[in-house]
Amino acid sequence: MDVIRRSQTNMYPQSLTVERPTGAHAAFDSTRIHRDLTALTNDPTVVHRVESLIVAQLAGFDVVATETIEATVVKTLTQLGYPQMALQYQR
Numbered sequence: 270m271d272v273i274r275r276s277q278t279n280m281y282p283q284s285l286t287v288e289r290p291t292g293a294h295a296a297f298d299s300t301r302i303h304r305d306l307t308a309l310t311n312d313p314t315v316v317h318r319v320e321s322l323i324v325a326q327l328a329g330f331d332v333v334a335t336e337t338i339e340a341t342v343v344k345t346l347t348q349l350g351y352p353q354m355a356l357q358y359q360r
Contacts, residue, residue: 284331285297285328285331285332285333286332287332287333287338288332288333288335289335290335290336297327297333302323302338302342303316303320305342305358306342309357309358310351315351318349319342319345319346319351322345323338323341323342323345326341339358342355343355343358346358
């Protein structure tokens with residue numbers, strides 16, 4: 270995982286900055302994760318559970334690379350017992 274800088278004080282994802290592969294920075298938008306998870310399953314309980322864990326894992330960082338977010342989604346889905354969803358997400 271390519272985490273750029275771990276936060277010492279921020280525990281809220283609203284202050285998270287995403288570094289894109291081009292080097293550009295953008296504010297973290299958790300609705301994108303929600304949308305991607307909703308596209309994988311119609312079960313709102315699964316979406317909420319996975320989304321909450323992903324956001325909690327990312328909340329401790331100031332800046333995080335796009336690849337790190339993607340790897341966190343895949344890892345979380347796999348650890349929670351949704352390997353098929355993880356494979357679909359990677360596509």
